[in-house]
Amino acid sequence: MTASPSSRVTIKDVAARAxxxxxxxxxxxxxxxxxxxxxxxxxxxxxxxLGWEPNLTARSLSSSRVDVVGLAICRPARMLGLEPFYMEFVSGVESVLTEHSCSLLLRLVRTVEEEAGLLESWWRGRQIGGSILVDFRADDPRVAAAERLAMPVVAVGHPTLTGSLTSVWTDDATAVTEAVRYLAALGHRRIARVGGAAALGHTVMRTAAFDAAARTLGLAGAWQVATDYSGEAGARATRSMLTAAPADRPTAIVYDNDIMAVAGLAVAAEMGLGVPGDVSLLAWDDSQLCRLTHPTLSAMSHDVHGFGAEAARTLFGVITGSGPGSHPVPTPVLTPRGSTAPPRG
Amino acid sequence: MTASPSSRVTIKDVAARAxxxxxxxxxxxxxxxxxxxxxxxxxxxxxxxLGWEPNLTARSLSSSRVDVVGLAICRPARMLGLEPFYMEFVSGVESVLTEHSCSLLLRLVRTVEEEAGLLESWWRGRQIGGSILVDFRADDPRVAAAERLAMPVVAVGHPTLTGSLTSVWTDDATAVTEAVRYLAALGHRRIARVGGAAALGHTVMRTAAFDAAARTLGLAGAWQVATDYSGEAGARATRSMLTAAPADRPTAIVYDNDIMAVAGLAVAAEMGLGVPGDVSLLAWDDSQLCRLTHPTLSAMSHDVHGFGAEAARTLFGVITGSGPGSHPVPTPVLTPRGSTAPPRG
Structure with missing residues (x-):
C-alpha cells in the first residue's frame, strides 16, 4: 500500500471540519x-x-476492553511440540497478556487460507479483540483478509511480506550475513546451512542472504538445504553433509534453529568427528538447549521470549489506536561458545 | 462502559433489517x-x-456446540518456554480440538487460587464450554470451584487429588518403581533422583514411590532433590551429586523430565565422566531430545502428545454428558538406550 493520507490527517481534523x-x-x-x-x-x-479513513483500530477503540487475542499457527500439531521456538514465543506473548488480564485464543490450522477464514469467524463472532499473525509466505492471503475486516492485527514478519499491516520483525538477512562472515573470518571456506521450511518468507530471505554473503566472500561452497525444523531432519541433513567427499564436506554448518544444531552435534559424535575440531556448528535462536550441550553451542542469539512480548505489546498498541508501523526487534547477535573454532590444518 | 444500544435493539430488529x-x-x-x-x-x-450483539445467554442456550475450551497453566511465563512437556501436551490437545473446529483459550496464572477465579470468570462470561485443569496440588481449590460452577472440566491428575472431577492420569508410582528396579537390576546401589516441583501432587507421589522402592530393594542411597524442572536446575543438582565423596556419589540418576537429563549429560561430559561408564542417566517423558543426544538417553517414555489428546477427548465426553470417571493413560514404559549400563567395577 502507498503512503496513507491517514498518517497526516487525523480524526481530530475530520471532527473539526464536520x-x-x-x-x-x-x-x-x-x-x-x-x-x-x-x-x-x-x-x-x-x-x-480530507482523504481520511478510519484506521484499523477504530472499531476496537469504541468497544470495551479486549480480553482475548488470537494466535493461529500453521504447523502440524506434532511439529508444534518439537521445537522450542513457538513455546518461547507464546510464553513471551503470555507474559504481556497476563499484565492485561487477557487470554490467548490458540488454534492450529493447516493452511494460511484456512487461517484467513478463521480470523474472519473469530472477528465477526466477537471472539477476539485482535490477532497475532505469524509465519508469513509470499503473497500471503491473510494480509488482504485483515485489511478487509479492518481488524487489529500485528504481523510477525518482514515488512516486504506484510503489506499495510503493522509488523514486528527481525533482520534475518543481516544476521545470516554476520554468521557467514564470522565463520569465514575463522578461516572456513566450505560453509553449509541447514535451513527451515522453504515456503516461509524469512527462510527465503535467509537463503538469499547466505548465497550473497558466500559470493561476496568468494567461498568455495555454500551448500544449503531446507527442512521442516525438526531434530530428525536436522540430523539427516547433517549426516548427508558430513558423509560427502572430503573436498565437498563442509567444515562449518549454520542451523536455522537450535534443536537441529543439537541433533547435528550428536551426528558428529556418532561419526567420530570432533566439534569444533573437525566441524564447527552454529545454532540459531539460542534457547537454553544451546547451553546444556557439551560442547556448548555457539549461536545467533535471538530473544524469542522478548520477540513474543514485543508482538503482544505492539498488538495492544494497534488496538488502542497507534498508527500502522514497522517495529524491528534487535537483530540476532553472534554468541560464540564451544562449538565454533578455526578449521583444522 | 456506558449502557449499550444492544439493550434496546433485539434480534427481531436485526432479522427485519436483514x-x-x-x-x-x-x-x-x-x-x-x-x-x-x-x-x-x-x-x-x-x-x-444496529449496534446489536448476540445475547450471550441466548447464544449458548441455542448452541450445544462448544467452540472454545480453556487451559490455564500455573507456571512463570519464562518456564513455559523452557520445557518440552507443555508444548507437546498442548499440541496433543490441539490435535483433537482441530477435529472439532474448536480453539484453546490459554492463560498463564500465578496461583491455583487465581486460576479458580479465572475459571469462574471464563465460565460465567460464556467464554468457554469447558476447561482442562493441570498440575494438581494437595487440597487443590480448583476442585471445589469446578464442582460449585457445575462446569465441564477434565482434571489431569491422580484421582486422589482431583475429588469428584473426571480425571485423566498416569500411574507415576508404578513407573518410578520400574525405573528404580531396572537400575538396581543393572547392579546400581546408589541411585539418585532429580525431581520436579515439590508442590505438585505427582512429584509427591513419585518421591514417595522412589523411597519405597529403594527401601524394598535395600539400596544404600536414595538421594532425591526437588527442582523447578529447568535445565539449569537439573545441571546444578547433577553437579552437586557428582561432586559428592566417592562413597556417596550416585552411579545412576533418574530425572523427572528430559531437559534436565540432557543437562545432566553435559555436566558429566564437563566433569570428564563417561555416560554410561561412570554414571547412568535415565530421563522422563522422552521427547525427541532424548534421541538427539550422544549417547542417546534411556527414558521412561510417556506419550505426552497422546496424553494431551486423551485429556481433550475426555473433556468433549464430559461436555456431551458422560458421567464422571477416571481415565488412566498408559503408564510410562522403560526405553533403554545408550545412557544406562551396569556400574563400573
Missing part, C-alpha cells in the same frame, strides 16, 4: 446509532474531502 | 451451516448497523 466531536466521528464510522442522518453524512463528507 | 428470520440470525452468530455467504454477510452488516 463541526462535531471525535466521538461522533467514531460513532459514524463504527455504524453505531446516536447520530442524525444529516450529521453522519456531514462526517463522511468531511472524511472524504 | 430480511431474514430470527433463526437465521441465530445460525449466523452461532457460526452454524445452512446460510449462504451473502446472507451471512447481510446479517452481520445489519447487526453492525
Amino acid at each position: 463541526g462535531v466531536s471525535k466521538g461522533a466521528v467514531s460513532l459514524a464510522f463504527n455504524r453505531k446509532p446516536g447520530l442524525s442522518e444529516a450529521t453522519r453524512d456531514r462526517i463522511f463528507a468531511a472524511a472524504r474531502e | 430480511g431474514v428470520s430470527k433463526g437465521a440470525v441465530s445460525l449466523a452468530f452461532n457460526r452454524k451451516p445452512g446460510l449462504s455467504e451473502a446472507t451471512r454477510d447481510r446479517i452481520f452488516a445489519a447487526a453492525r448497523e
Whole structure:
C-alpha cells in the first residue's frame, strides 16, 4: 500500500471540519446509532474531502476492553511440540497478556487460507479483540483478509511480506550475513546451512542472504538445504553433509534453529568427528538447549521470549489506536561458545 | 462502559433489517451451516448497523456446540518456554480440538487460587464450554470451584487429588518403581533422583514411590532433590551429586523430565565422566531430545502428545454428558538406550 493520507490527517481534523466531536466521528464510522442522518453524512463528507479513513483500530477503540487475542499457527500439531521456538514465543506473548488480564485464543490450522477464514469467524463472532499473525509466505492471503475486516492485527514478519499491516520483525538477512562472515573470518571456506521450511518468507530471505554473503566472500561452497525444523531432519541433513567427499564436506554448518544444531552435534559424535575440531556448528535462536550441550553451542542469539512480548505489546498498541508501523526487534547477535573454532590444518 | 444500544435493539430488529428470520440470525452468530455467504454477510452488516450483539445467554442456550475450551497453566511465563512437556501436551490437545473446529483459550496464572477465579470468570462470561485443569496440588481449590460452577472440566491428575472431577492420569508410582528396579537390576546401589516441583501432587507421589522402592530393594542411597524442572536446575543438582565423596556419589540418576537429563549429560561430559561408564542417566517423558543426544538417553517414555489428546477427548465426553470417571493413560514404559549400563567395577 502507498503512503496513507491517514498518517497526516487525523480524526481530530475530520471532527473539526464536520463541526462535531471525535466521538461522533467514531460513532459514524463504527455504524453505531446516536447520530442524525444529516450529521453522519456531514462526517463522511468531511472524511472524504480530507482523504481520511478510519484506521484499523477504530472499531476496537469504541468497544470495551479486549480480553482475548488470537494466535493461529500453521504447523502440524506434532511439529508444534518439537521445537522450542513457538513455546518461547507464546510464553513471551503470555507474559504481556497476563499484565492485561487477557487470554490467548490458540488454534492450529493447516493452511494460511484456512487461517484467513478463521480470523474472519473469530472477528465477526466477537471472539477476539485482535490477532497475532505469524509465519508469513509470499503473497500471503491473510494480509488482504485483515485489511478487509479492518481488524487489529500485528504481523510477525518482514515488512516486504506484510503489506499495510503493522509488523514486528527481525533482520534475518543481516544476521545470516554476520554468521557467514564470522565463520569465514575463522578461516572456513566450505560453509553449509541447514535451513527451515522453504515456503516461509524469512527462510527465503535467509537463503538469499547466505548465497550473497558466500559470493561476496568468494567461498568455495555454500551448500544449503531446507527442512521442516525438526531434530530428525536436522540430523539427516547433517549426516548427508558430513558423509560427502572430503573436498565437498563442509567444515562449518549454520542451523536455522537450535534443536537441529543439537541433533547435528550428536551426528558428529556418532561419526567420530570432533566439534569444533573437525566441524564447527552454529545454532540459531539460542534457547537454553544451546547451553546444556557439551560442547556448548555457539549461536545467533535471538530473544524469542522478548520477540513474543514485543508482538503482544505492539498488538495492544494497534488496538488502542497507534498508527500502522514497522517495529524491528534487535537483530540476532553472534554468541560464540564451544562449538565454533578455526578449521583444522 | 456506558449502557449499550444492544439493550434496546433485539434480534427481531436485526432479522427485519436483514430480511431474514430470527433463526437465521441465530445460525449466523452461532457460526452454524445452512446460510449462504451473502446472507451471512447481510446479517452481520445489519447487526453492525444496529449496534446489536448476540445475547450471550441466548447464544449458548441455542448452541450445544462448544467452540472454545480453556487451559490455564500455573507456571512463570519464562518456564513455559523452557520445557518440552507443555508444548507437546498442548499440541496433543490441539490435535483433537482441530477435529472439532474448536480453539484453546490459554492463560498463564500465578496461583491455583487465581486460576479458580479465572475459571469462574471464563465460565460465567460464556467464554468457554469447558476447561482442562493441570498440575494438581494437595487440597487443590480448583476442585471445589469446578464442582460449585457445575462446569465441564477434565482434571489431569491422580484421582486422589482431583475429588469428584473426571480425571485423566498416569500411574507415576508404578513407573518410578520400574525405573528404580531396572537400575538396581543393572547392579546400581546408589541411585539418585532429580525431581520436579515439590508442590505438585505427582512429584509427591513419585518421591514417595522412589523411597519405597529403594527401601524394598535395600539400596544404600536414595538421594532425591526437588527442582523447578529447568535445565539449569537439573545441571546444578547433577553437579552437586557428582561432586559428592566417592562413597556417596550416585552411579545412576533418574530425572523427572528430559531437559534436565540432557543437562545432566553435559555436566558429566564437563566433569570428564563417561555416560554410561561412570554414571547412568535415565530421563522422563522422552521427547525427541532424548534421541538427539550422544549417547542417546534411556527414558521412561510417556506419550505426552497422546496424553494431551486423551485429556481433550475426555473433556468433549464430559461436555456431551458422560458421567464422571477416571481415565488412566498408559503408564510410562522403560526405553533403554545408550545412557544406562551396569556400574563400573
